[in-house]
Amino acid sequence: MSDVAPMPASTHVVMGWNGQLASTAALRVAVDLAQRLDAHVHVVHIGDVDDLPVDPDASDWAQQFRETVEAQAMDARALLEQLGPRWTYHAVHGRPSDVLADLAEQFDALMIVVGAPRGGVHSFIETFAGQSVSHQLTTKHGRPVLLVPEPSSA
Structure with missing residues (x-):
């Protein structure tokens, strides 16, 4: 065990x-990059319709929403624990591409890492309409973007 205090992160990844x-x-991938680059990872969860309970009239709608958001935060934190103190979890509202780009700018991040679009008709329509987060990040913001595909089931 070393008596030397850990050095602050040399770079940031959003x-x-x-x-x-x-x-x-x-x-x-972001965790792996952070370990290789001695980087701080800023994980950003931007609330969207996927977080909302199915039944808007449910008496416990707000509780269901909180539980969904908290479960996602816990899932992310479990993957981030191996980084020690070099990570931050942000739960925010806003236009995803702008929130990610603004945070990357704030910390002068090396890159932004996002999952690749899901594919299918919904994804095609989002991309065609210019609403895809990855499309917006790569066309409207000047920071490198790493798109990570969904793992294959083969």
């Missing part, structure tokens, strides 16, 4: 998190 398979793969 990572968009939504708990989906591609996002989990992206978080694993």
Whole structure:
């Protein structure tokens, strides 16, 4: 065991998190990068419709919403523990590409890591309409973006 205090992170990586398979793969890549680069990872969960309970009239709707968000935070934190103190979890609201880009700018992040689009009709429409987070990040913001695909089931 060394008596030398750990050095502060040499760089920062911003990572968009939504708990989906591609996002989990992206978080694993961000953690691996952080270990290799001695970086601090900023995991950003931006609340969206996937976090909302199915029944808007449920008497415990707010509780269900909180539980969903807290469960996703716990999943991310479990993957981040191996980084020791070199990570931060941000739960925020806003336009995902702008929130990620602003945080990356604030910390002069080396890159932004996100899960690749899910594919399918919904993803195609988002990309075609210019609403895809990865598309917005790569066309409107000047920071490198690493797209991590969902793991194959083969």
